[in-house]
Amino acid sequence: xxxxxxxxxxxxxxxxxxxxxxxxxxxxxxxxxxxxxxxxxxxxxxxxxxxxxxxxxxxxxxxxxxxxxxxxxxxxxxxxxxxxxxxxxxxxxxxxxxxxxxxxxxxxxxxxxxxxxxxxxxxxxxxxxxxxxxxxxxxxxxxxxxxxxxxxxxxxxxxxxxxxxxxxxxxxxxxxxxxxxxxxxxxxxxxxxxxxxxxxxxxxxxxx
Numbered sequence: 001x002x003x004x005x006x007x008x009x010x011x012x013x014x015x016x017x018x019x020x021x022x023x024x025x026x027x028x029x030x031x032x033x034x035x036x037x038x039x040x041x042x043x044x045x046x047x048x049x050x051x052x053x054x055x056x057x058x059x060x061x062x063x064x065x066x067x068x069x070x071x072x073x074x075x076x077x078x079x080x081x082x083x084x085x086x087x088x089x090x091x092x093x094x095x096x097x098x099x100x101x102x103x104x105x106x107x108x109x110x111x112x113x114x115x116x117x118x119x120x121x122x123x124x125x126x127x128x129x130x131x132x133x134x135x136x137x138x139x140x141x142x143x144x145x146x147x148x149x150x151x152x153x154x155x156x157x158x159x160x161x162x163x164x165x166x167x168x169x170x171x172x173x174x175x176x177x178x179x180x181x182x183x184x185x186x187x188x189x190x191x192x193x194x195x196x197x198x199x200x201x202x203x204x205x206x207x208x
Contacts, residue, residue, distance in 0.1 A: 001049075002044055002046060002047055003036065003044075004022060004046075007020055007069075018068055019066065019068035019069065022044065025044045027045040027119075030120050030121030030122070032044050033073070033121040033126070034069045035058040036056075039127070040127045040184045042123070042186050045186060061132060062126055064076070077120050081145070084145060084146060084165050085165070091155075114189070115147055117187045117189060119187060124191060127180035127184040128181055129176055129180070134170060137174050138166060138171055140182070140185075143166060143195055144189060149162070159201070163202050167202055172198045179191070
């Protein structure tokens with residue numbers, strides 16, 4: 001039995017007012033993120049047999065609380081995405097629908113896909129010490145997105161353009177390197193590697 005099933009049983013049989021989020025039930029949508037015995041995780045991917053006889057659940061910190069275990073991760077993610085402009089900035093000013101898109105090197109496509117597996121569940125943000133102290137910190141999810149678009153050959157932005165967006169205390173230099181984000185990511189993304197890479201590149205180019 002997963003915690004998701006247990007919560008549904010509680011809502012069906014004991015407390016119909018219990019509020020928590022879910023969509024896919026397969027660890028894809030990220031909606032059921034919550035604090036499970038003090039650690040961020042997905043209810044649909046957590047087996048009750050692995051959390052002990054007594055389980056403490058709480059809403060994810062940092063995000064706006066809606067009710068009970070339900071938080072508004074979407075509002076935070078949208079603000080972060082708008083700030084970092086996390087979409088492909090095409091090199092052409094006008095979109096040419098008649099142009100056939102160039103093939104991407106399979107190895108590069110695989111690297112981009114690896115970073116694209118982020119489901120924006122908020123676990124990395126909830127486990128981040130800096131995010132709890134700095135309201136505008138973009139978190140590992142934001143830094144991961146910047147690493148993803150930096151790799152995309154369709155994006156016309158330069159390294160300096162990317163680093164300008166995350167080269168401050170609300171970006172990569174606000175990270176205290178506790179790396180709880182890396183430990184709690186349910187998709188096991190290489191967040192530690194990406195943060196270290198961005199820092200090294202920025203330091204080499206004189207960003208401080």
